[in-house]
Amino acid sequence: MASFHYSIKSGKKGSARRHANYIDRKGSHSDKEDLIQTGHGNMPEWAGDDPKRFWSVADKHERANGAVYREHEITLPSELSTEQQVELADRLAKNLAGIKPYQYALHAPEGKLGGDPNPHIHLMCSDRLPDGIPRTPEQTFARYNAKSPSAGGCRKDSGGKSPMELKQQVTAQRKLVADTQNQFLAENGYSARVDHRSLRDQGIARSPERHLGQRFVKEMADAEKSQYAQCRKEAQVASVT
Incomplete structure (x- = not known):
């Protein structure tokens, strides 16, 4: 069943190549x-279409207190075939990255709860x-010079934005992810849809799912995993009926 999960986190200097x-x-x-597909795009000429070189240089020359990358993690609808995923x-990566250099990977590990596949992408921008x-x-990674752009580095997408503007940007990105998935589902004849809004904004009276974490799941007995997975499926079905 299609469900919406989208998160963003920042990667600090020195961590990009490793990640x-x-x-x-x-x-x-x-x-x-669990690796299904990798891809990248918008690399500068000096990187030679090599994301590893790009991230290595970013790790070395990005400002000490600056984020080297933003990672977008997105769950994909399990209804889709591997080819469709x-x-x-690829479509999600291009839509979210825009003109910015990016690298992504599609993973499809077996879910630790219930054994169902967990297709998702990691997008580094x-x-x-x-x-x-x-x-x-x-x-490229020097401070941006507004008066003389050619004398400084590339402008940062987050540069000069207020906390409210950054929050609005994240909301817009969440909507973009949901809209992209829903358009793709419709194009391929699926009735399932995802919703980027909170449960409260959707008018659904149930608590959000609690993220259990890998360590917690490993310590669960098989019966507990099966019971949790079944309850989770029932809650998802109830929310759309």
């Missing part, structure tokens, strides 16, 4: 067997906005 290896299942993460993942001005790798 890119994690989502790409490279290096010490290569033993994981690949297509939707740079906060730097390309503007067509040629820059060296180091200058």
Whole structure:
């Protein structure tokens, strides 16, 4: 059953290349067997269409107190086939990233509760906005110069925005994710839909699902996992009937 999950978090300086290896299942993460698809785009010319080089340079030259990337984690509708999930993942990545450099990976691990697949994407987006001005790798991540853009780095998408504006941006991104998924579901003949709004705003009188965490789930008995998964499905069905 399609359900909406979308979260954003920031990656600090020095963590981007390592996290890119994690989502790409490279290096010490290569033993994981849940990787379905990877992709990237909008890399600057100096990166040579190589996201690893881009993140390595960002880790080195981004300002010490600045976010090197924003990670968007999005659950995909389980109704879709693997091929459809690949297509939707690519569409979501492009819609959210816009013109910013990005890298994404589609994972489909077996769910720890109930054993159902848990298809989701990890999308890493740079906060730097390309503007067509040629820059060296180091200058790309320098402070933006509003009076003379060619003398500074690329402007940051979050730069100069108030907390209210940033909150509104997140709300707009949540809506974009839901709209993109719903359009794709409709295009492919599915009746399921997702809703980015809170349960209260949807008029649904139940508590939000509590995130249990991997450690908690591992400590649950098999019977507890099955019971929790069944209750979760029943709650989802009740919310749409």
